[in-house]
Amino acid sequence: MKRDRLIEEAIEARKQAYVPYSNFAVGAAVVAPDGRIFRGCNIENASYSLTNCAERTAVFKAVSAGITSFVAVAVVADTTGPVSPCGACRQVLAEFCQAETPVYLTNLYGDIEETSVGELLPGAFTKGDLL
Numbered sequence: 033m034k035r036d037r038l039i040e041e042a043i044e045a046r047k048q049a050y051v052p053y054s055n056f057a058v059g060a061a062v063v064a065p066d067g068r069i070f071r072g073c074n075i076e077n078a079s080y081s082l083t084n085c086a087e088r089t090a091v092f093k094a095v096s097a098g099i100t101s102f103v104a105v106a107v108v109a110d111t112t113g114p115v116s117p118c119g120a121c122r123q124v125l126a127e128f129c130q131a132e133t134p135v136y137l138t139n140l141y142g143d144i145e146e147t148s149v150g151e152l153l154p155g156a157f158t159k160g161d162l163l
């Protein structure tokens with residue numbers, strides 16, 4: 033199943049997490065319109081606030097490869113329930129996805145919450161608001 037394949041990609045991405053401070057590894061994977069998958073992990077820094085979350089790493093890798101829209105997203109972490117993306121990542125996903133774009137929030141224990149970018153950030157500030 034496509035969903036499960038994407039979650040596997042996020043699990044693989046998580047293995048590259050650079051997390052010497054929190055020891056909380058997160059993986060993400062986003063799907064381009066042509067089906068290509070971009071992986072991301074969280075990347076921490078001794079200057080803690082410079083940390084980049086897994087979701088934004090995946091999105092920024094894709095954007096730097098010329099992909100500026102996504103048709104599905106998966107995120108995984110070692111949480112008791114499905115992982116919950118931070119506000120910054122919700123805003124970045126809103127920039128490059130449709131409100132209906134599916135987001136699979138998961139953990140290492142098989143819990144899967146199927147939500148959407150619009151549900152994660154209702155009323156997002158978007159480019160249309162700049163007019």
Ligand SMILES: O=c1ccn([C@H]2C[C@H](O)[C@@H](CO)O2)c(=O)[nH]1
Pocket residue numbers: 051054056057058073074075076083084085086087107115116117118121
């Ligand atoms: O959805 C999330 C939530 C947290 N983190 C990272 C940021 C930091 O490295 C660590 C602890 O907050 O987890 C992510 O990458 N994605």
Ligand SMILES: [Zn+2]
Pocket residue numbers: 085086087088117118119120121122
């Ligand atoms: Zn985040």
